Amino acid sequence: xxxxxxxxxxxxxxxxxxxxxxxxxxxxxxxxxxxxxxxxxxxxxxxxxxxxxxxxxxxxxxxxxxxxxxxxxxxxxxxxxxxxxxxxxxxxxxxxxxxxxxxxxxxxxxxxxxxxxxxxxxxxxxxxxxxxxxxxxxxxxxxxxxxxxxxxxxxxxxxxxxxxxxxxxxxxxxxxxxxxxxxxxxxxxxxxxxxxxxxxxxxxxxxxxxxxxxxxxxxxxxxxxxxxxxxxxxxxxxxxxxxxxxxxxxxxxxxxxxxxxxxxxxxxx
Amino acid sequence: xxxxxxxxxxxxxxxxxxxxxxxxxxxxxxxxxxxxxxxxxxxxxxxxxxxxxxxxxxxxxxxxxxxxxxxxxxxxxxxxxxxxxxxxxxxxxxxxxxxxxxxxxxxxxxxxxxxxxxxxxxxxxxxxxxxxxxxxxxxxxxxxxxxxxxxxxxxxxxxxxxxxxxxxxxxxxxxxxxxxxxxxxxxxxxxxxxxxxxxxxxxxxxxxxxxxxxxxxxxxxxxxxxxxxxxxxxxxxxxxxxxxxxxxxxxxxxxxxxxxxxxxxxxxxxxxxxxxxxxxxxxxxxxxxxxxxxxxxxxxxxxxxxxxxxxxxxxxxxxxxxxxxxxxxxxxxxxxxxxxxxxxxxxxxxxxxxxxxxxxxxxxxxxxxxxxxxxxx
Numbered sequence: 332x333x334x335x336x337x338x339x340x341x342x343x344x345x346x347x348x349x350x351x352x353x354x355x356x357x358x359x360x361x362x363x364x365x366x367x368x369x370x371x372x373x374x375x376x377x378x379x380x381x382x383x384x385x386x387x388x389x390x391x392x393x394x395x396x397x398x399x400x401x402x403x404x405x406x407x408x409x410x411x412x413x414x415x416x417x418x419x420x421x422x423x424x425x426x427x428x429x430x431x432x433x434x435x436x437x438x439x440x441x442x443x444x445x446x447x448x449x450x451x452x453x454x455x456x457x458x459x460x461x462x463x464x465x466x467x468x469x470x471x472x473x474x475x476x477x478x479x480x481x482x483x484x485x486x487x488x489x490x491x492x493x494x495x496x497x498x499x500x501x502x503x504x505x506x507x508x509x510x511x512x513x514x515x516x517x518x519x520x521x522x523x524x525x526x527x528x529x530x531x532x533x534x535x536x537x538x539x540x541x542x543x544x545x546x547x548x549x550x551x552x553x554x555x556x557x558x559x560x561x562x563x564x565x566x567x568x569x570x571x572x573x574x575x576x577x578x579x580x581x582x583x584x585x586x587x588x589x590x591x592x593x594x595x596x597x598x599x600x
Numbered sequence: 601x602x603x604x605x606x607x608x609x610x611x612x613x614x615x616x617x618x619x620x621x622x623x624x625x626x627x628x629x630x631x632x633x634x635x636x637x638x639x640x641x642x643x644x645x646x647x648x649x650x651x652x653x654x655x656x657x658x659x660x661x662x663x664x665x666x667x668x669x670x671x672x673x674x675x676x677x678x679x680x681x682x683x684x685x686x687x688x689x690x691x692x693x694x695x696x697x698x699x700x701x702x703x704x705x706x707x708x709x710x711x712x713x714x715x716x717x718x719x720x721x722x723x724x725x726x727x728x729x730x731x732x733x734x735x736x737x738x739x740x741x742x743x744x745x746x747x748x749x750x751x752x753x754x755x756x757x758x759x760x761x762x763x764x765x766x767x768x769x770x771x772x773x774x775x776x777x778x779x780x781x782x783x784x785x786x787x788x789x790x791x792x793x794x795x796x797x798x799x800x801x802x803x804x805x806x807x808x809x810x811x812x813x814x815x816x817x818x819x820x821x822x823x824x825x826x827x828x829x830x831x832x833x834x835x836x837x838x839x840x841x842x843x844x845x846x847x848x849x850x851x852x853x854x855x856x857x858x859x860x861x862x863x864x865x866x867x868x869x870x871x872x873x874x875x876x877x878x879x880x881x882x883x884x885x886x887x888x889x890x891x892x893x894x895x896x897x898x899x900x901x902x903x904x905x906x907x908x909x910x911x912x913x914x915x916x917x918x919x920x921x922x923x924x925x926x927x928x929x930x931x932x933x934x935x936x937x938x939x940x941x942x943x944x945x946x947x948x949x950x951x952x953x954x955x956x957x958x959x960x961x962x963x964x965x966x967x968x969x970x971x972x973x974x975x976x977x
Contacts, residue, residue: 440625525659
């Protein structure tokens with residue numbers, strides 16, 4: 332999997348707000364077609380790194396390359412072309428509250444593609460169904476949807492333009508374990524069918540075990556480790572040991588094998 | 601990127617379609633025309649084979665259009681199948697086969713007359729309902745006020761002072777500027793008309809009575825409704841959206857006591873003070889114009905002012921002020937609590953708050969005019 336060239340490559344990124352430096356020389360690669368789980372303590376700057384990559388937070392130093400081009404050197408038009416190739420799922424969904432679920436998914440298409448209303452409606456409905464929602468939600472406003480449904484609609488919107496890469500900020504936070512497991516399976520399925528690369532900020536140990544090909548760890552502003560779950564479990568680093576070796580995680584380790592079988596089932600289904 | 605295309609070959613009643621190029625989102629619009637044309641061209645076909653072996657790229661848009669083509673043929677009773685799928689695209693195609701199966705729901709067009717009547721009826725009911733909500737809020741507020749009088753320590757003094765600063769102290773500059781200008785304009789207009797009949801000095805009577813009884817308090821209330829009422833609605837509304845109000849309730853606190861009472865008390869204190877400051881600024885503006893524009897010495901202006909007004913003239917304006925403040929505060933808080941989930945609803949309610957409170961202030965002013973006429977003030 333790592334033979335693919337990296338779709339996202341971050342080198343020595345420094346990001347700070349005022350006197351505080353959040354990221355201090357963070358480097359990370361996301362390869363084509365992989366699901367990268369990104370972990371770190373609360374407030375370690377995981378979301379900041381994600382927001383720096385997608386350009387919502389200015390960087391102080393370092394280099395961010397997405398799809399092989401340095402975002403800092405692009406002009407507006409080239410940048411927009413890149414932005415259409417990624418989709419972002421924000422932590423709380425960030426659905427437009429004055430638009431219905433269907434209109435939310437149609438929004439990027441309406442802005443960037445010239446489609447007939449019929450095709451736009453069909454594709455948007457298809458996306459809603461692909462993320463596991465029934466067609467009934469089409470006319471509902473975000474305030475009428477449950478937390479899990481909001482995340483699914485937001486995922487459908489992130490996938491609206493068939494992006495190459497999606498950024499997911501804590502996709503399973505706030506979902507019950509069953510909902511979270513379904514969401515994990517959904518991400519895996521979509522990643523496979525659409526050939527996505529996925530950058531996923533998460534705290535959910537289940538997700539890390541179940542769907543992530545590689546895991547990167549942010550600690551004190553740097554990425555201190557990156558690799559598959561086995562590497563994380565074998566690591567000597569005290570923070571990694573307490574993160575993956577804690578009581579909640581130890582229960583899961585026994586299930587790594589199980590989850591891999593489950594994953595295969597999902598793949599085969 | 602190569603052109604997307606769909607070429608067909610007819611062999612009796614059998615049709616072989618070959619899709620080539622990249623069938624992706626950027627080309628979706630042109631592909632849709634191609635697909636629709638193709639399905640129309642081969643209407644009589646018995647069996648259709650769609651060959652995808654020469655596709656370069658396929659995404660959801662392309663996959664759906666191929667599925668739509670296939671369904672169009674099947675719907676007309678011909679058999680259609682897709683061949684030559686690459687392994688990577690197989691999953692995507694499988695996924696697309698399962699979507700959009702439910703028949704589209706069409707809304708029946710409503711009778712326009714009934715729809716218009718419906719809108720009018722709902723509008724009237726909404727307005728009636730908002731009066732009920734106002735009465736409800738007034739009741740809740742009275743309850744909270746009585747509770748606070750019984751246990752004065754429950755009054756949120758910090759919050760009260762904070763709001764007093766925001767709606768009172770910080771409004772002083774803009775209120776002074778606006779009322780000063782209004783006073784000056786009234787005086788200028790008055791001088792212009794009264795001079796033609798040689799009754800220059802009566803301009804002082806007109807301006808002073810107008811300003812002290814009506815204009816001062818109205819201008820201040822309109823400013824406060826736009827400046828502070830809208831802020832109250834937006835604050836309470838966004839707290840409602842983020843469930844902060846529910847959080848207060850679950851902690852056993854009364855949102856009316858915590859949020860509404862300090863805000864409305866602040867308004868009831870601030871608006872009379874602002875009215876006083878505003879009226880004086882307006883009279884100052886009027887005096888200045890009389891002096892500079894009409895050459896009326898300040899001593900004469902003051903002399904005339906003393907004759908023109910007596911204490912009740914001043915009292916009328918000041919008595920109205922706290923009631924109008926109460927009205928603005930009530931409307932603003934009611935609308936704030938009415939905000940629902942969406943950003944659009946917040947905007948709608950904030951607008952409604954300003955429009956309704958200005959309307960009600962003026963209506964209230966009308967009732968006061970009748971009342972004062974009745975008691976001879």
